[in-house]
Amino acid sequence: MIRLDIDLSYLTKNFQIGTQRVNEYSTKSIDEIMEAEAAQGNTQAASFQEDVLNDPKELVKLFKLQSARNRYAILSNMNSQDLEYLVQFLEPGDLLMGLMFFTKEKILNLIYDLPKDKICSILFNAFSPEQFLKMIPEKEINKFFDSDKLDKNQILDYVKTLPEDKLNKMMQKYMYQETGKTQDDLHMSKEQVVKFMDQLEPEKFKTALKCFEREEKMGLILELTQKDPKLFTEFSKNALTMPLTQLDKGEIVKNMNKLEPEDLMKMVNELPDDILAVVVTQIDPMVFAELLSKNFQDILAEIGIGNI
Structure with a gap:
């Protein structure tokens, strides 16, 4: 039996069941009390199902569903499937609060499992693109240039904006990687570098890009992603989640507020049942009453009077 702090005056006023008789029914559920009363000729009790159990507003009054304690008492008697069903009726803010029951490590793992765009x-x-690029290792920046989705013409347009000394430094590093010989005296004009890069096969072109200094590589990435923000998904999940590890748990959760409710629900449903029941307790009392009336008549039949 699920024992609740029930409004006893409601029983007295609407069903003419006095305190003494209520005490006699201490081992029975409300449903059983009404059956017993109806058998004794109590006509109001005979219509309990229709007048109360099928009327959400009356359920809120009788079972004091405005009380979080009463809602939790009911929810803690539900199984995993029922609790997960009810999660969809929570507000996004309630779902975010539910994430706080996870450890920071678990939250980061849940985020890692999301698609890259999310x-x-x-x-x-949480961070600007510039901050992100400064926070990840250079090897992750280099991996970005392995993508086949980068526009070569846009890249070459950016290269044309760089000073010749930056271009020659890149060329010296590239030639050393290709030949194993230093070419400190190498000097090419901007036009020569652009033409040289334009004629490189795709894999060599990627290698050349990686030979720029970090500052130039970051500038190129910002230029490309400004034109096509979806290119950020070309970074690895490790890179995309790395900066989040520097935030505390509350800050991480706060910055998850742009996720779809369906994503948050899927995460929250991984909580243990006893914790999930606490989270679902945030459900709107009237919504809860409507759902109990429509889908959980078996649960309502188990409710009895507590602390008689």
Whole structure:
């Protein structure tokens, strides 16, 4: 039996069941009390199902569903499937609060399992693109240039904006990687470098890009992603989640507010049942009453009077 702090005056006023008789029914559920009363000729009790159990407003009054304690008492008697069903009726803010029951490590793992575009929504809610690029290792920046989705013409347009000394430094590093010989006296004009790069086969072109200094590589990435923000998904998940590890748990959760409710629900449903029941307790009392009336008549039949 689920024992609740029930409004006893409601029983007295609407069903003419006095305190003494209520005490006699201490081992029975409300449903059983009404059956017993109806058998004794109590006509109001005979219509309990229709007048109360099928009327959400009356359920809120009788079972004091405005009380979080009463809602939790009911929810803690539900199984995993029922609790997960009810999660969809929570507000996004309630779902975010539910995430706080996870450890920081678990939250980061849940984020890692999201598609990259959704990880980006969290990342760039917390950090600017410039901050992100400064926070990741250079090897992750280099991996970005392995993508086949980068526009070569846009890249060469950016290269044309760089000073010749930066271009020659890149060329010296590139030639050393290709030949194993230093060419400190190498000097090419901007036009020569651009033409040289334009004629490189795709893999060699990627190698050349990686030979720029970090500052130039970051500038190129910012230029490309400004024109096509989806290119941020070309970074690895490790890179995209790395900056989030520097935030505390509350800051991470706060920056997850742009996720779809369905994503948050899926995460919250991984909580243990006893904790999930606490989270679902935030459900709106009237919504809860409507759901109990429509889908959980078996639960309502188990409710009895507590602390008689």
